[in-house]
Amino acid sequence: MIGTSRRGFIGGLACAGGLALSGIRPAAAGPALAAAYPEILKFAVTRDGSPLGVVMERFGPDGADGVAEVYIDFVVGFAGIALYRYEHRSRERWRDGRLAALDTVTNDDGTDQAVTARAGSDGLRVDGMQGRLVAPADILPSSYWHPRFVEQRRMLDSQLGRIVEFTIDPVGAETVIALGRPVDTLRYAMRGDIDLDFWYDADRVWQKMTFTIGGSFIEYTRIAPEPGDAGRFRTPLRDGRGLPAA
Template sequence: MSVTSRRSFVGGLACFGGLSLGGVRPAAAGIELVAAYPEILKFAVTRDGAPLGVVMERFGHDGVGATAEVFIDFKVTFAGLALYRYEHRSHERWRDGRLFALDSVTNDNGTGQAVSARARRDGLHVEGTDGRLVAPADVLPSSYWHPRFVEQNRMLDSQRGRILDFEIAEVGPETVTALGRPVDCTRYAMRGDIDLDFWYDARRVWQKMSFTIKGSFIEYTRVAPGPADHARFGAPLRDGRRVPVA
């Protein structure tokens, strides 16, 4: 899931090591990586309690490693008029527990953005809106699902293709509502280039996220996916672009 800077409305929206990979054969490691997750992880997103949109992540494997797809669709309206639209699609491929490839496209209220990242011997080569860079080979993308995410102090912004730095502190145990029922979780606070709080359950499955941006309180609440949600992952952005999965 992508993130933007705190200067943007969707800053922090996206908008993921409790599962050990030790002893797992390389071909199966990526598959094991997402084993704790449902096929689709879905969040209803609100802004000051009013519906803003949806964030979804779909997990699978391609026979070699794990895959994760991200779908984000936000709309701010006033008096029935759309004042702001945000769309993001990304596709991640994982090999031996590390990000092997990432492709994303974003429509930020009419501004198109794209990121392409590929693993090479010297690190993850990234090309995005902010130019080119070589990220550390073990960097995680800004989709928040990875069980090792709470141990990080940097991530790859999958909307712009830059590195964001932060610190994560464990706040403590809390019970949140997810899938319409109470779920025991651990709360974490991220502070740095982006500020937000998020909750993972005992298996480090992402259950909730919240933050304040420009005076608005944004909250992600986990909900059950519906029958039509699979098809939404293949939908193009409003400008017609799709994720160019290699």
């Protein structure tokens, strides 16, 4: 893709990836995070049916806290040439059911981006690409895994460090293919800066996502993690940047 259509697709894909791109039960924190979700939640991502990349999220305890990590790697190519590349790494630290800290780094086709956030007495203090802000203490980041996400009307954009507002409503019960088998889910429609559809199972574990951007249909399908996937979370971006030490 070239010109305006390519730019529109890239911009939308970056938004969806960074907003992508958080399941704790609403009151869960710390080690309960590991029990609430599988260790690694992995999605194969396609563009118009062709492989685009992967999104993975890893969950586990760290003392009294819970930690969620995100790994995203997308490549738009043509004839073996990478036309666009998107990489994102993030780490969320959860304490007493709220986000206590967030660190992210992103390579948006050569554009370096980073966000840091720390809980303070006045809310979540965020340093992002658009400056500093104080977000509500109970805000969720844009990683989509948290079961309370479907109850939200705003979120913290993990790629840019801005607050995004939207609506999200249930569409209805549907059966989707996840982990290679049929899964009963409830579909939700998010409408705002970008329109997304999500599918969560009865425990609100994220199973699927779709959206259309720049004339291309993007689909996230849950698949089983592979040996070695855990090691990919700590790999730096291709520009050498990585997350700060935990």
